[in-house]
Amino acid sequence: MNGSGTAPAAPTPPRPAYRRLGVEERRTQLIAAALVLFAHRPPEEVSLDDVAAAAQVSRPLVYRYFPGGKPQLYEAALRSAADDLELCFAEPPTGPLSGRLAAALDRYLAFVDEHDAGFSALLRGGSVAETSRTGAIVDGVRRAAAVQVLTHLGVPEPGPRLRMTVRTWITAVEAASLIWLDEGKQPPVTELRDWLVEHFVALLTVTAAGDEQTARVTRAALALEPADGPVGRLARRVTPVVAEAGHLL
Amino acid sequence: MNGSGTAPAAPTPPRPAYRRLGVEERRTQLIAAALVLFAHRPPEEVSLDDVAAAAQVSRPLVYRYFPGGKPQLYEAALRSAADDLELCFAEPPTGPLSGRLAAALDRYLAFVDEHDAGFSALLRGGSVAETSRTGAIVDGVRRAAAVQVLTHLGVPEPGPRLRMTVRTWITAVEAASLIWLDEGKQPPVTELRDWLVEHFVALLTVTAAGDEQTARVTRAALALEPADGPVGRLARRVTPVVAEAGHLL
Numbered sequence: 001m002n003g004s005g006t007a008p009a010a011p012t013p014p015r016p017a018y019r020r021l022g023v024e025e026r027r028t029q030l031i032a033a034a035l036v037l038f039a040h041r042p043p044e045e046v047s048l049d050d051v052a053a054a055a056q057v058s059r060p061l062v063y064r065y066f067p068g069g070k071p072q073l074y075e076a077a078l079r080s081a082a083d084d085l086e087l088c089f090a091e092p093p094t095g096p097l098s099g100r101l102a103a104a105l106d107r108y109l110a111f112v113d114e115h116d117a118g119f120s121a122l123l124r125g126g127s128v129a130e131t132s133r134t135g136a137i138v139d140g141v142r143r144a145a146a147v148q149v150l151t152h153l154g155v156p157e158p159g160p161r162l163r164m165t166v167r168t169w170i171t172a173v174e175a176a177s178l179i180w181l182d183e184g185k186q187p188p189v190t191e192l193r194d195w196l197v198e199h200f201v202a203l204l205t206v207t208a209a210g211d212e213q214t215a216r217v218t219r220a221a222l223a224l225e226p227a228d229g230p231v232g233r234l235a236r237r238v239t240p241v242v243a244e245a246g247h248l249l
Numbered sequence: 250m251n252g253s254g255t256a257p258a259a260p261t262p263p264r265p266a267y268r269r270l271g272v273e274e275r276r277t278q279l280i281a282a283a284l285v286l287f288a289h290r291p292p293e294e295v296s297l298d299d300v301a302a303a304a305q306v307s308r309p310l311v312y313r314y315f316p317g318g319k320p321q322l323y324e325a326a327l328r329s330a331a332d333d334l335e336l337c338f339a340e341p342p343t344g345p346l347s348g349r350l351a352a353a354l355d356r357y358l359a360f361v362d363e364h365d366a367g368f369s370a371l372l373r374g375g376s377v378a379e380t381s382r383t384g385a386i387v388d389g390v391r392r393a394a395a396v397q398v399l400t401h402l403g404v405p406e407p408g409p410r411l412r413m414t415v416r417t418w419i420t421a422v423e424a425a426s427l428i429w430l431d432e433g434k435q436p437p438v439t440e441l442r443d444w445l446v447e448h449f450v451a452l453l454t455v456t457a458a459g460d461e462q463t464a465r466v467t468r469a470a471l472a473l474e475p476a477d478g479p480v481g482r483l484a485r486r487v488t489p490v491v492a493e494a495g496h497l498l
Contacts, residue, residue, distance in 0.1 A: 135373060139373075164425060167428050171420060171424030172418075172420060172421045172424070174420075175424075176413060179416050179417065186409060194459075199455065201455070202452060202454065202455040206450070210444070219490060219493055223494065225497060232496075232498075234458055235498055241458060242471065248474060
């Protein structure tokens, strides 16, 4: 179990030079190898032997770094993926909101694409690798994304309606990403990204209809959108859909 | 009252008449008692003794009906709750769409209110009671809700965009319900319900801007909305928010 001290007399060491890595370097390398495996298979189908083979080290060496075995390694890999994901929404706070959201979503959706099977297994629930700690890591990513979006809206102190709007949209992005994976990554990722931006603009606008803070933020955001940008194109495509509903105005 | 049973010689029987229940009745009673407990506490905090006490029966009797113990009872209670939830969206297919969605959401949100702690524990993930089977039950409810909403839209064969729209909105409803519980059930449930209906109308409308099937459905739905209904009120409240964005048209 805890192979501290006893050096295993392995007959053929996989790579004679592997001891040259420092502790942190080795740890990082093992996590990276694990993440690649966990990205493309459900955690049930990844063994510590797989990780050792992928990193070209022995199984005891993996245990030396992760004495808790697979659960500990899974959690470390998830933590590392979460750190990457949290960077997705860190976009310079300049230019129209739609462009910033699109850039953030491009990074997020590229992550989903690269970690497809692992992303599905983690978020669908019921995975054996799921614990309250992995749940907390996932929630941390959602919270960080919400803070980033609110920063882009220029609202350090959001009221409850705006907060609920942003948090609900973030979950909708996650759900749409899972559906997108289910549907064999259709529609093309740029269409999905545009639709998610449009979803946000629409949700912000209807929330603005009933909340003064959201109304201020929405007016300011719309004022910065160029006519030839995604929101302008959306506005002109929505017009014919609602044209016959003049009786509602 | 047909007291044909032999009275047990237990020192203090919790309820002398409890043997009179038939097998199905008893099973239903145990599930109902379990559901009340699982509704208001995380599954970790509910024991079989609690269920036996709530149903006023002995622990061995609970085991006789649920030899798999707590996991089996939890799954049965969840299955029963899921059956109730699936009925929420079964609304007569008449009248404006917004009214049907509002009626369905009233039932759904009443369920969330009544099962608050259990609903949170189940959907947040990481619960010890979560298995691939409980995950499948929850997914079944989501799928049933999507079928109902598509029925209300009069679309037996939805294309991928409309399907994604409905499924994404259903997850957004679930997420908003969890946030609502987090926020101490604020805003008042009728405001949350109206906002969720508005969310659907907004999402349908922007999807319609890029998808012919969704556009047909949206036009037909808007035509049936009365000017003094929720969608009419929304349209008139959105107008001033977007009034200054005329440059986008």
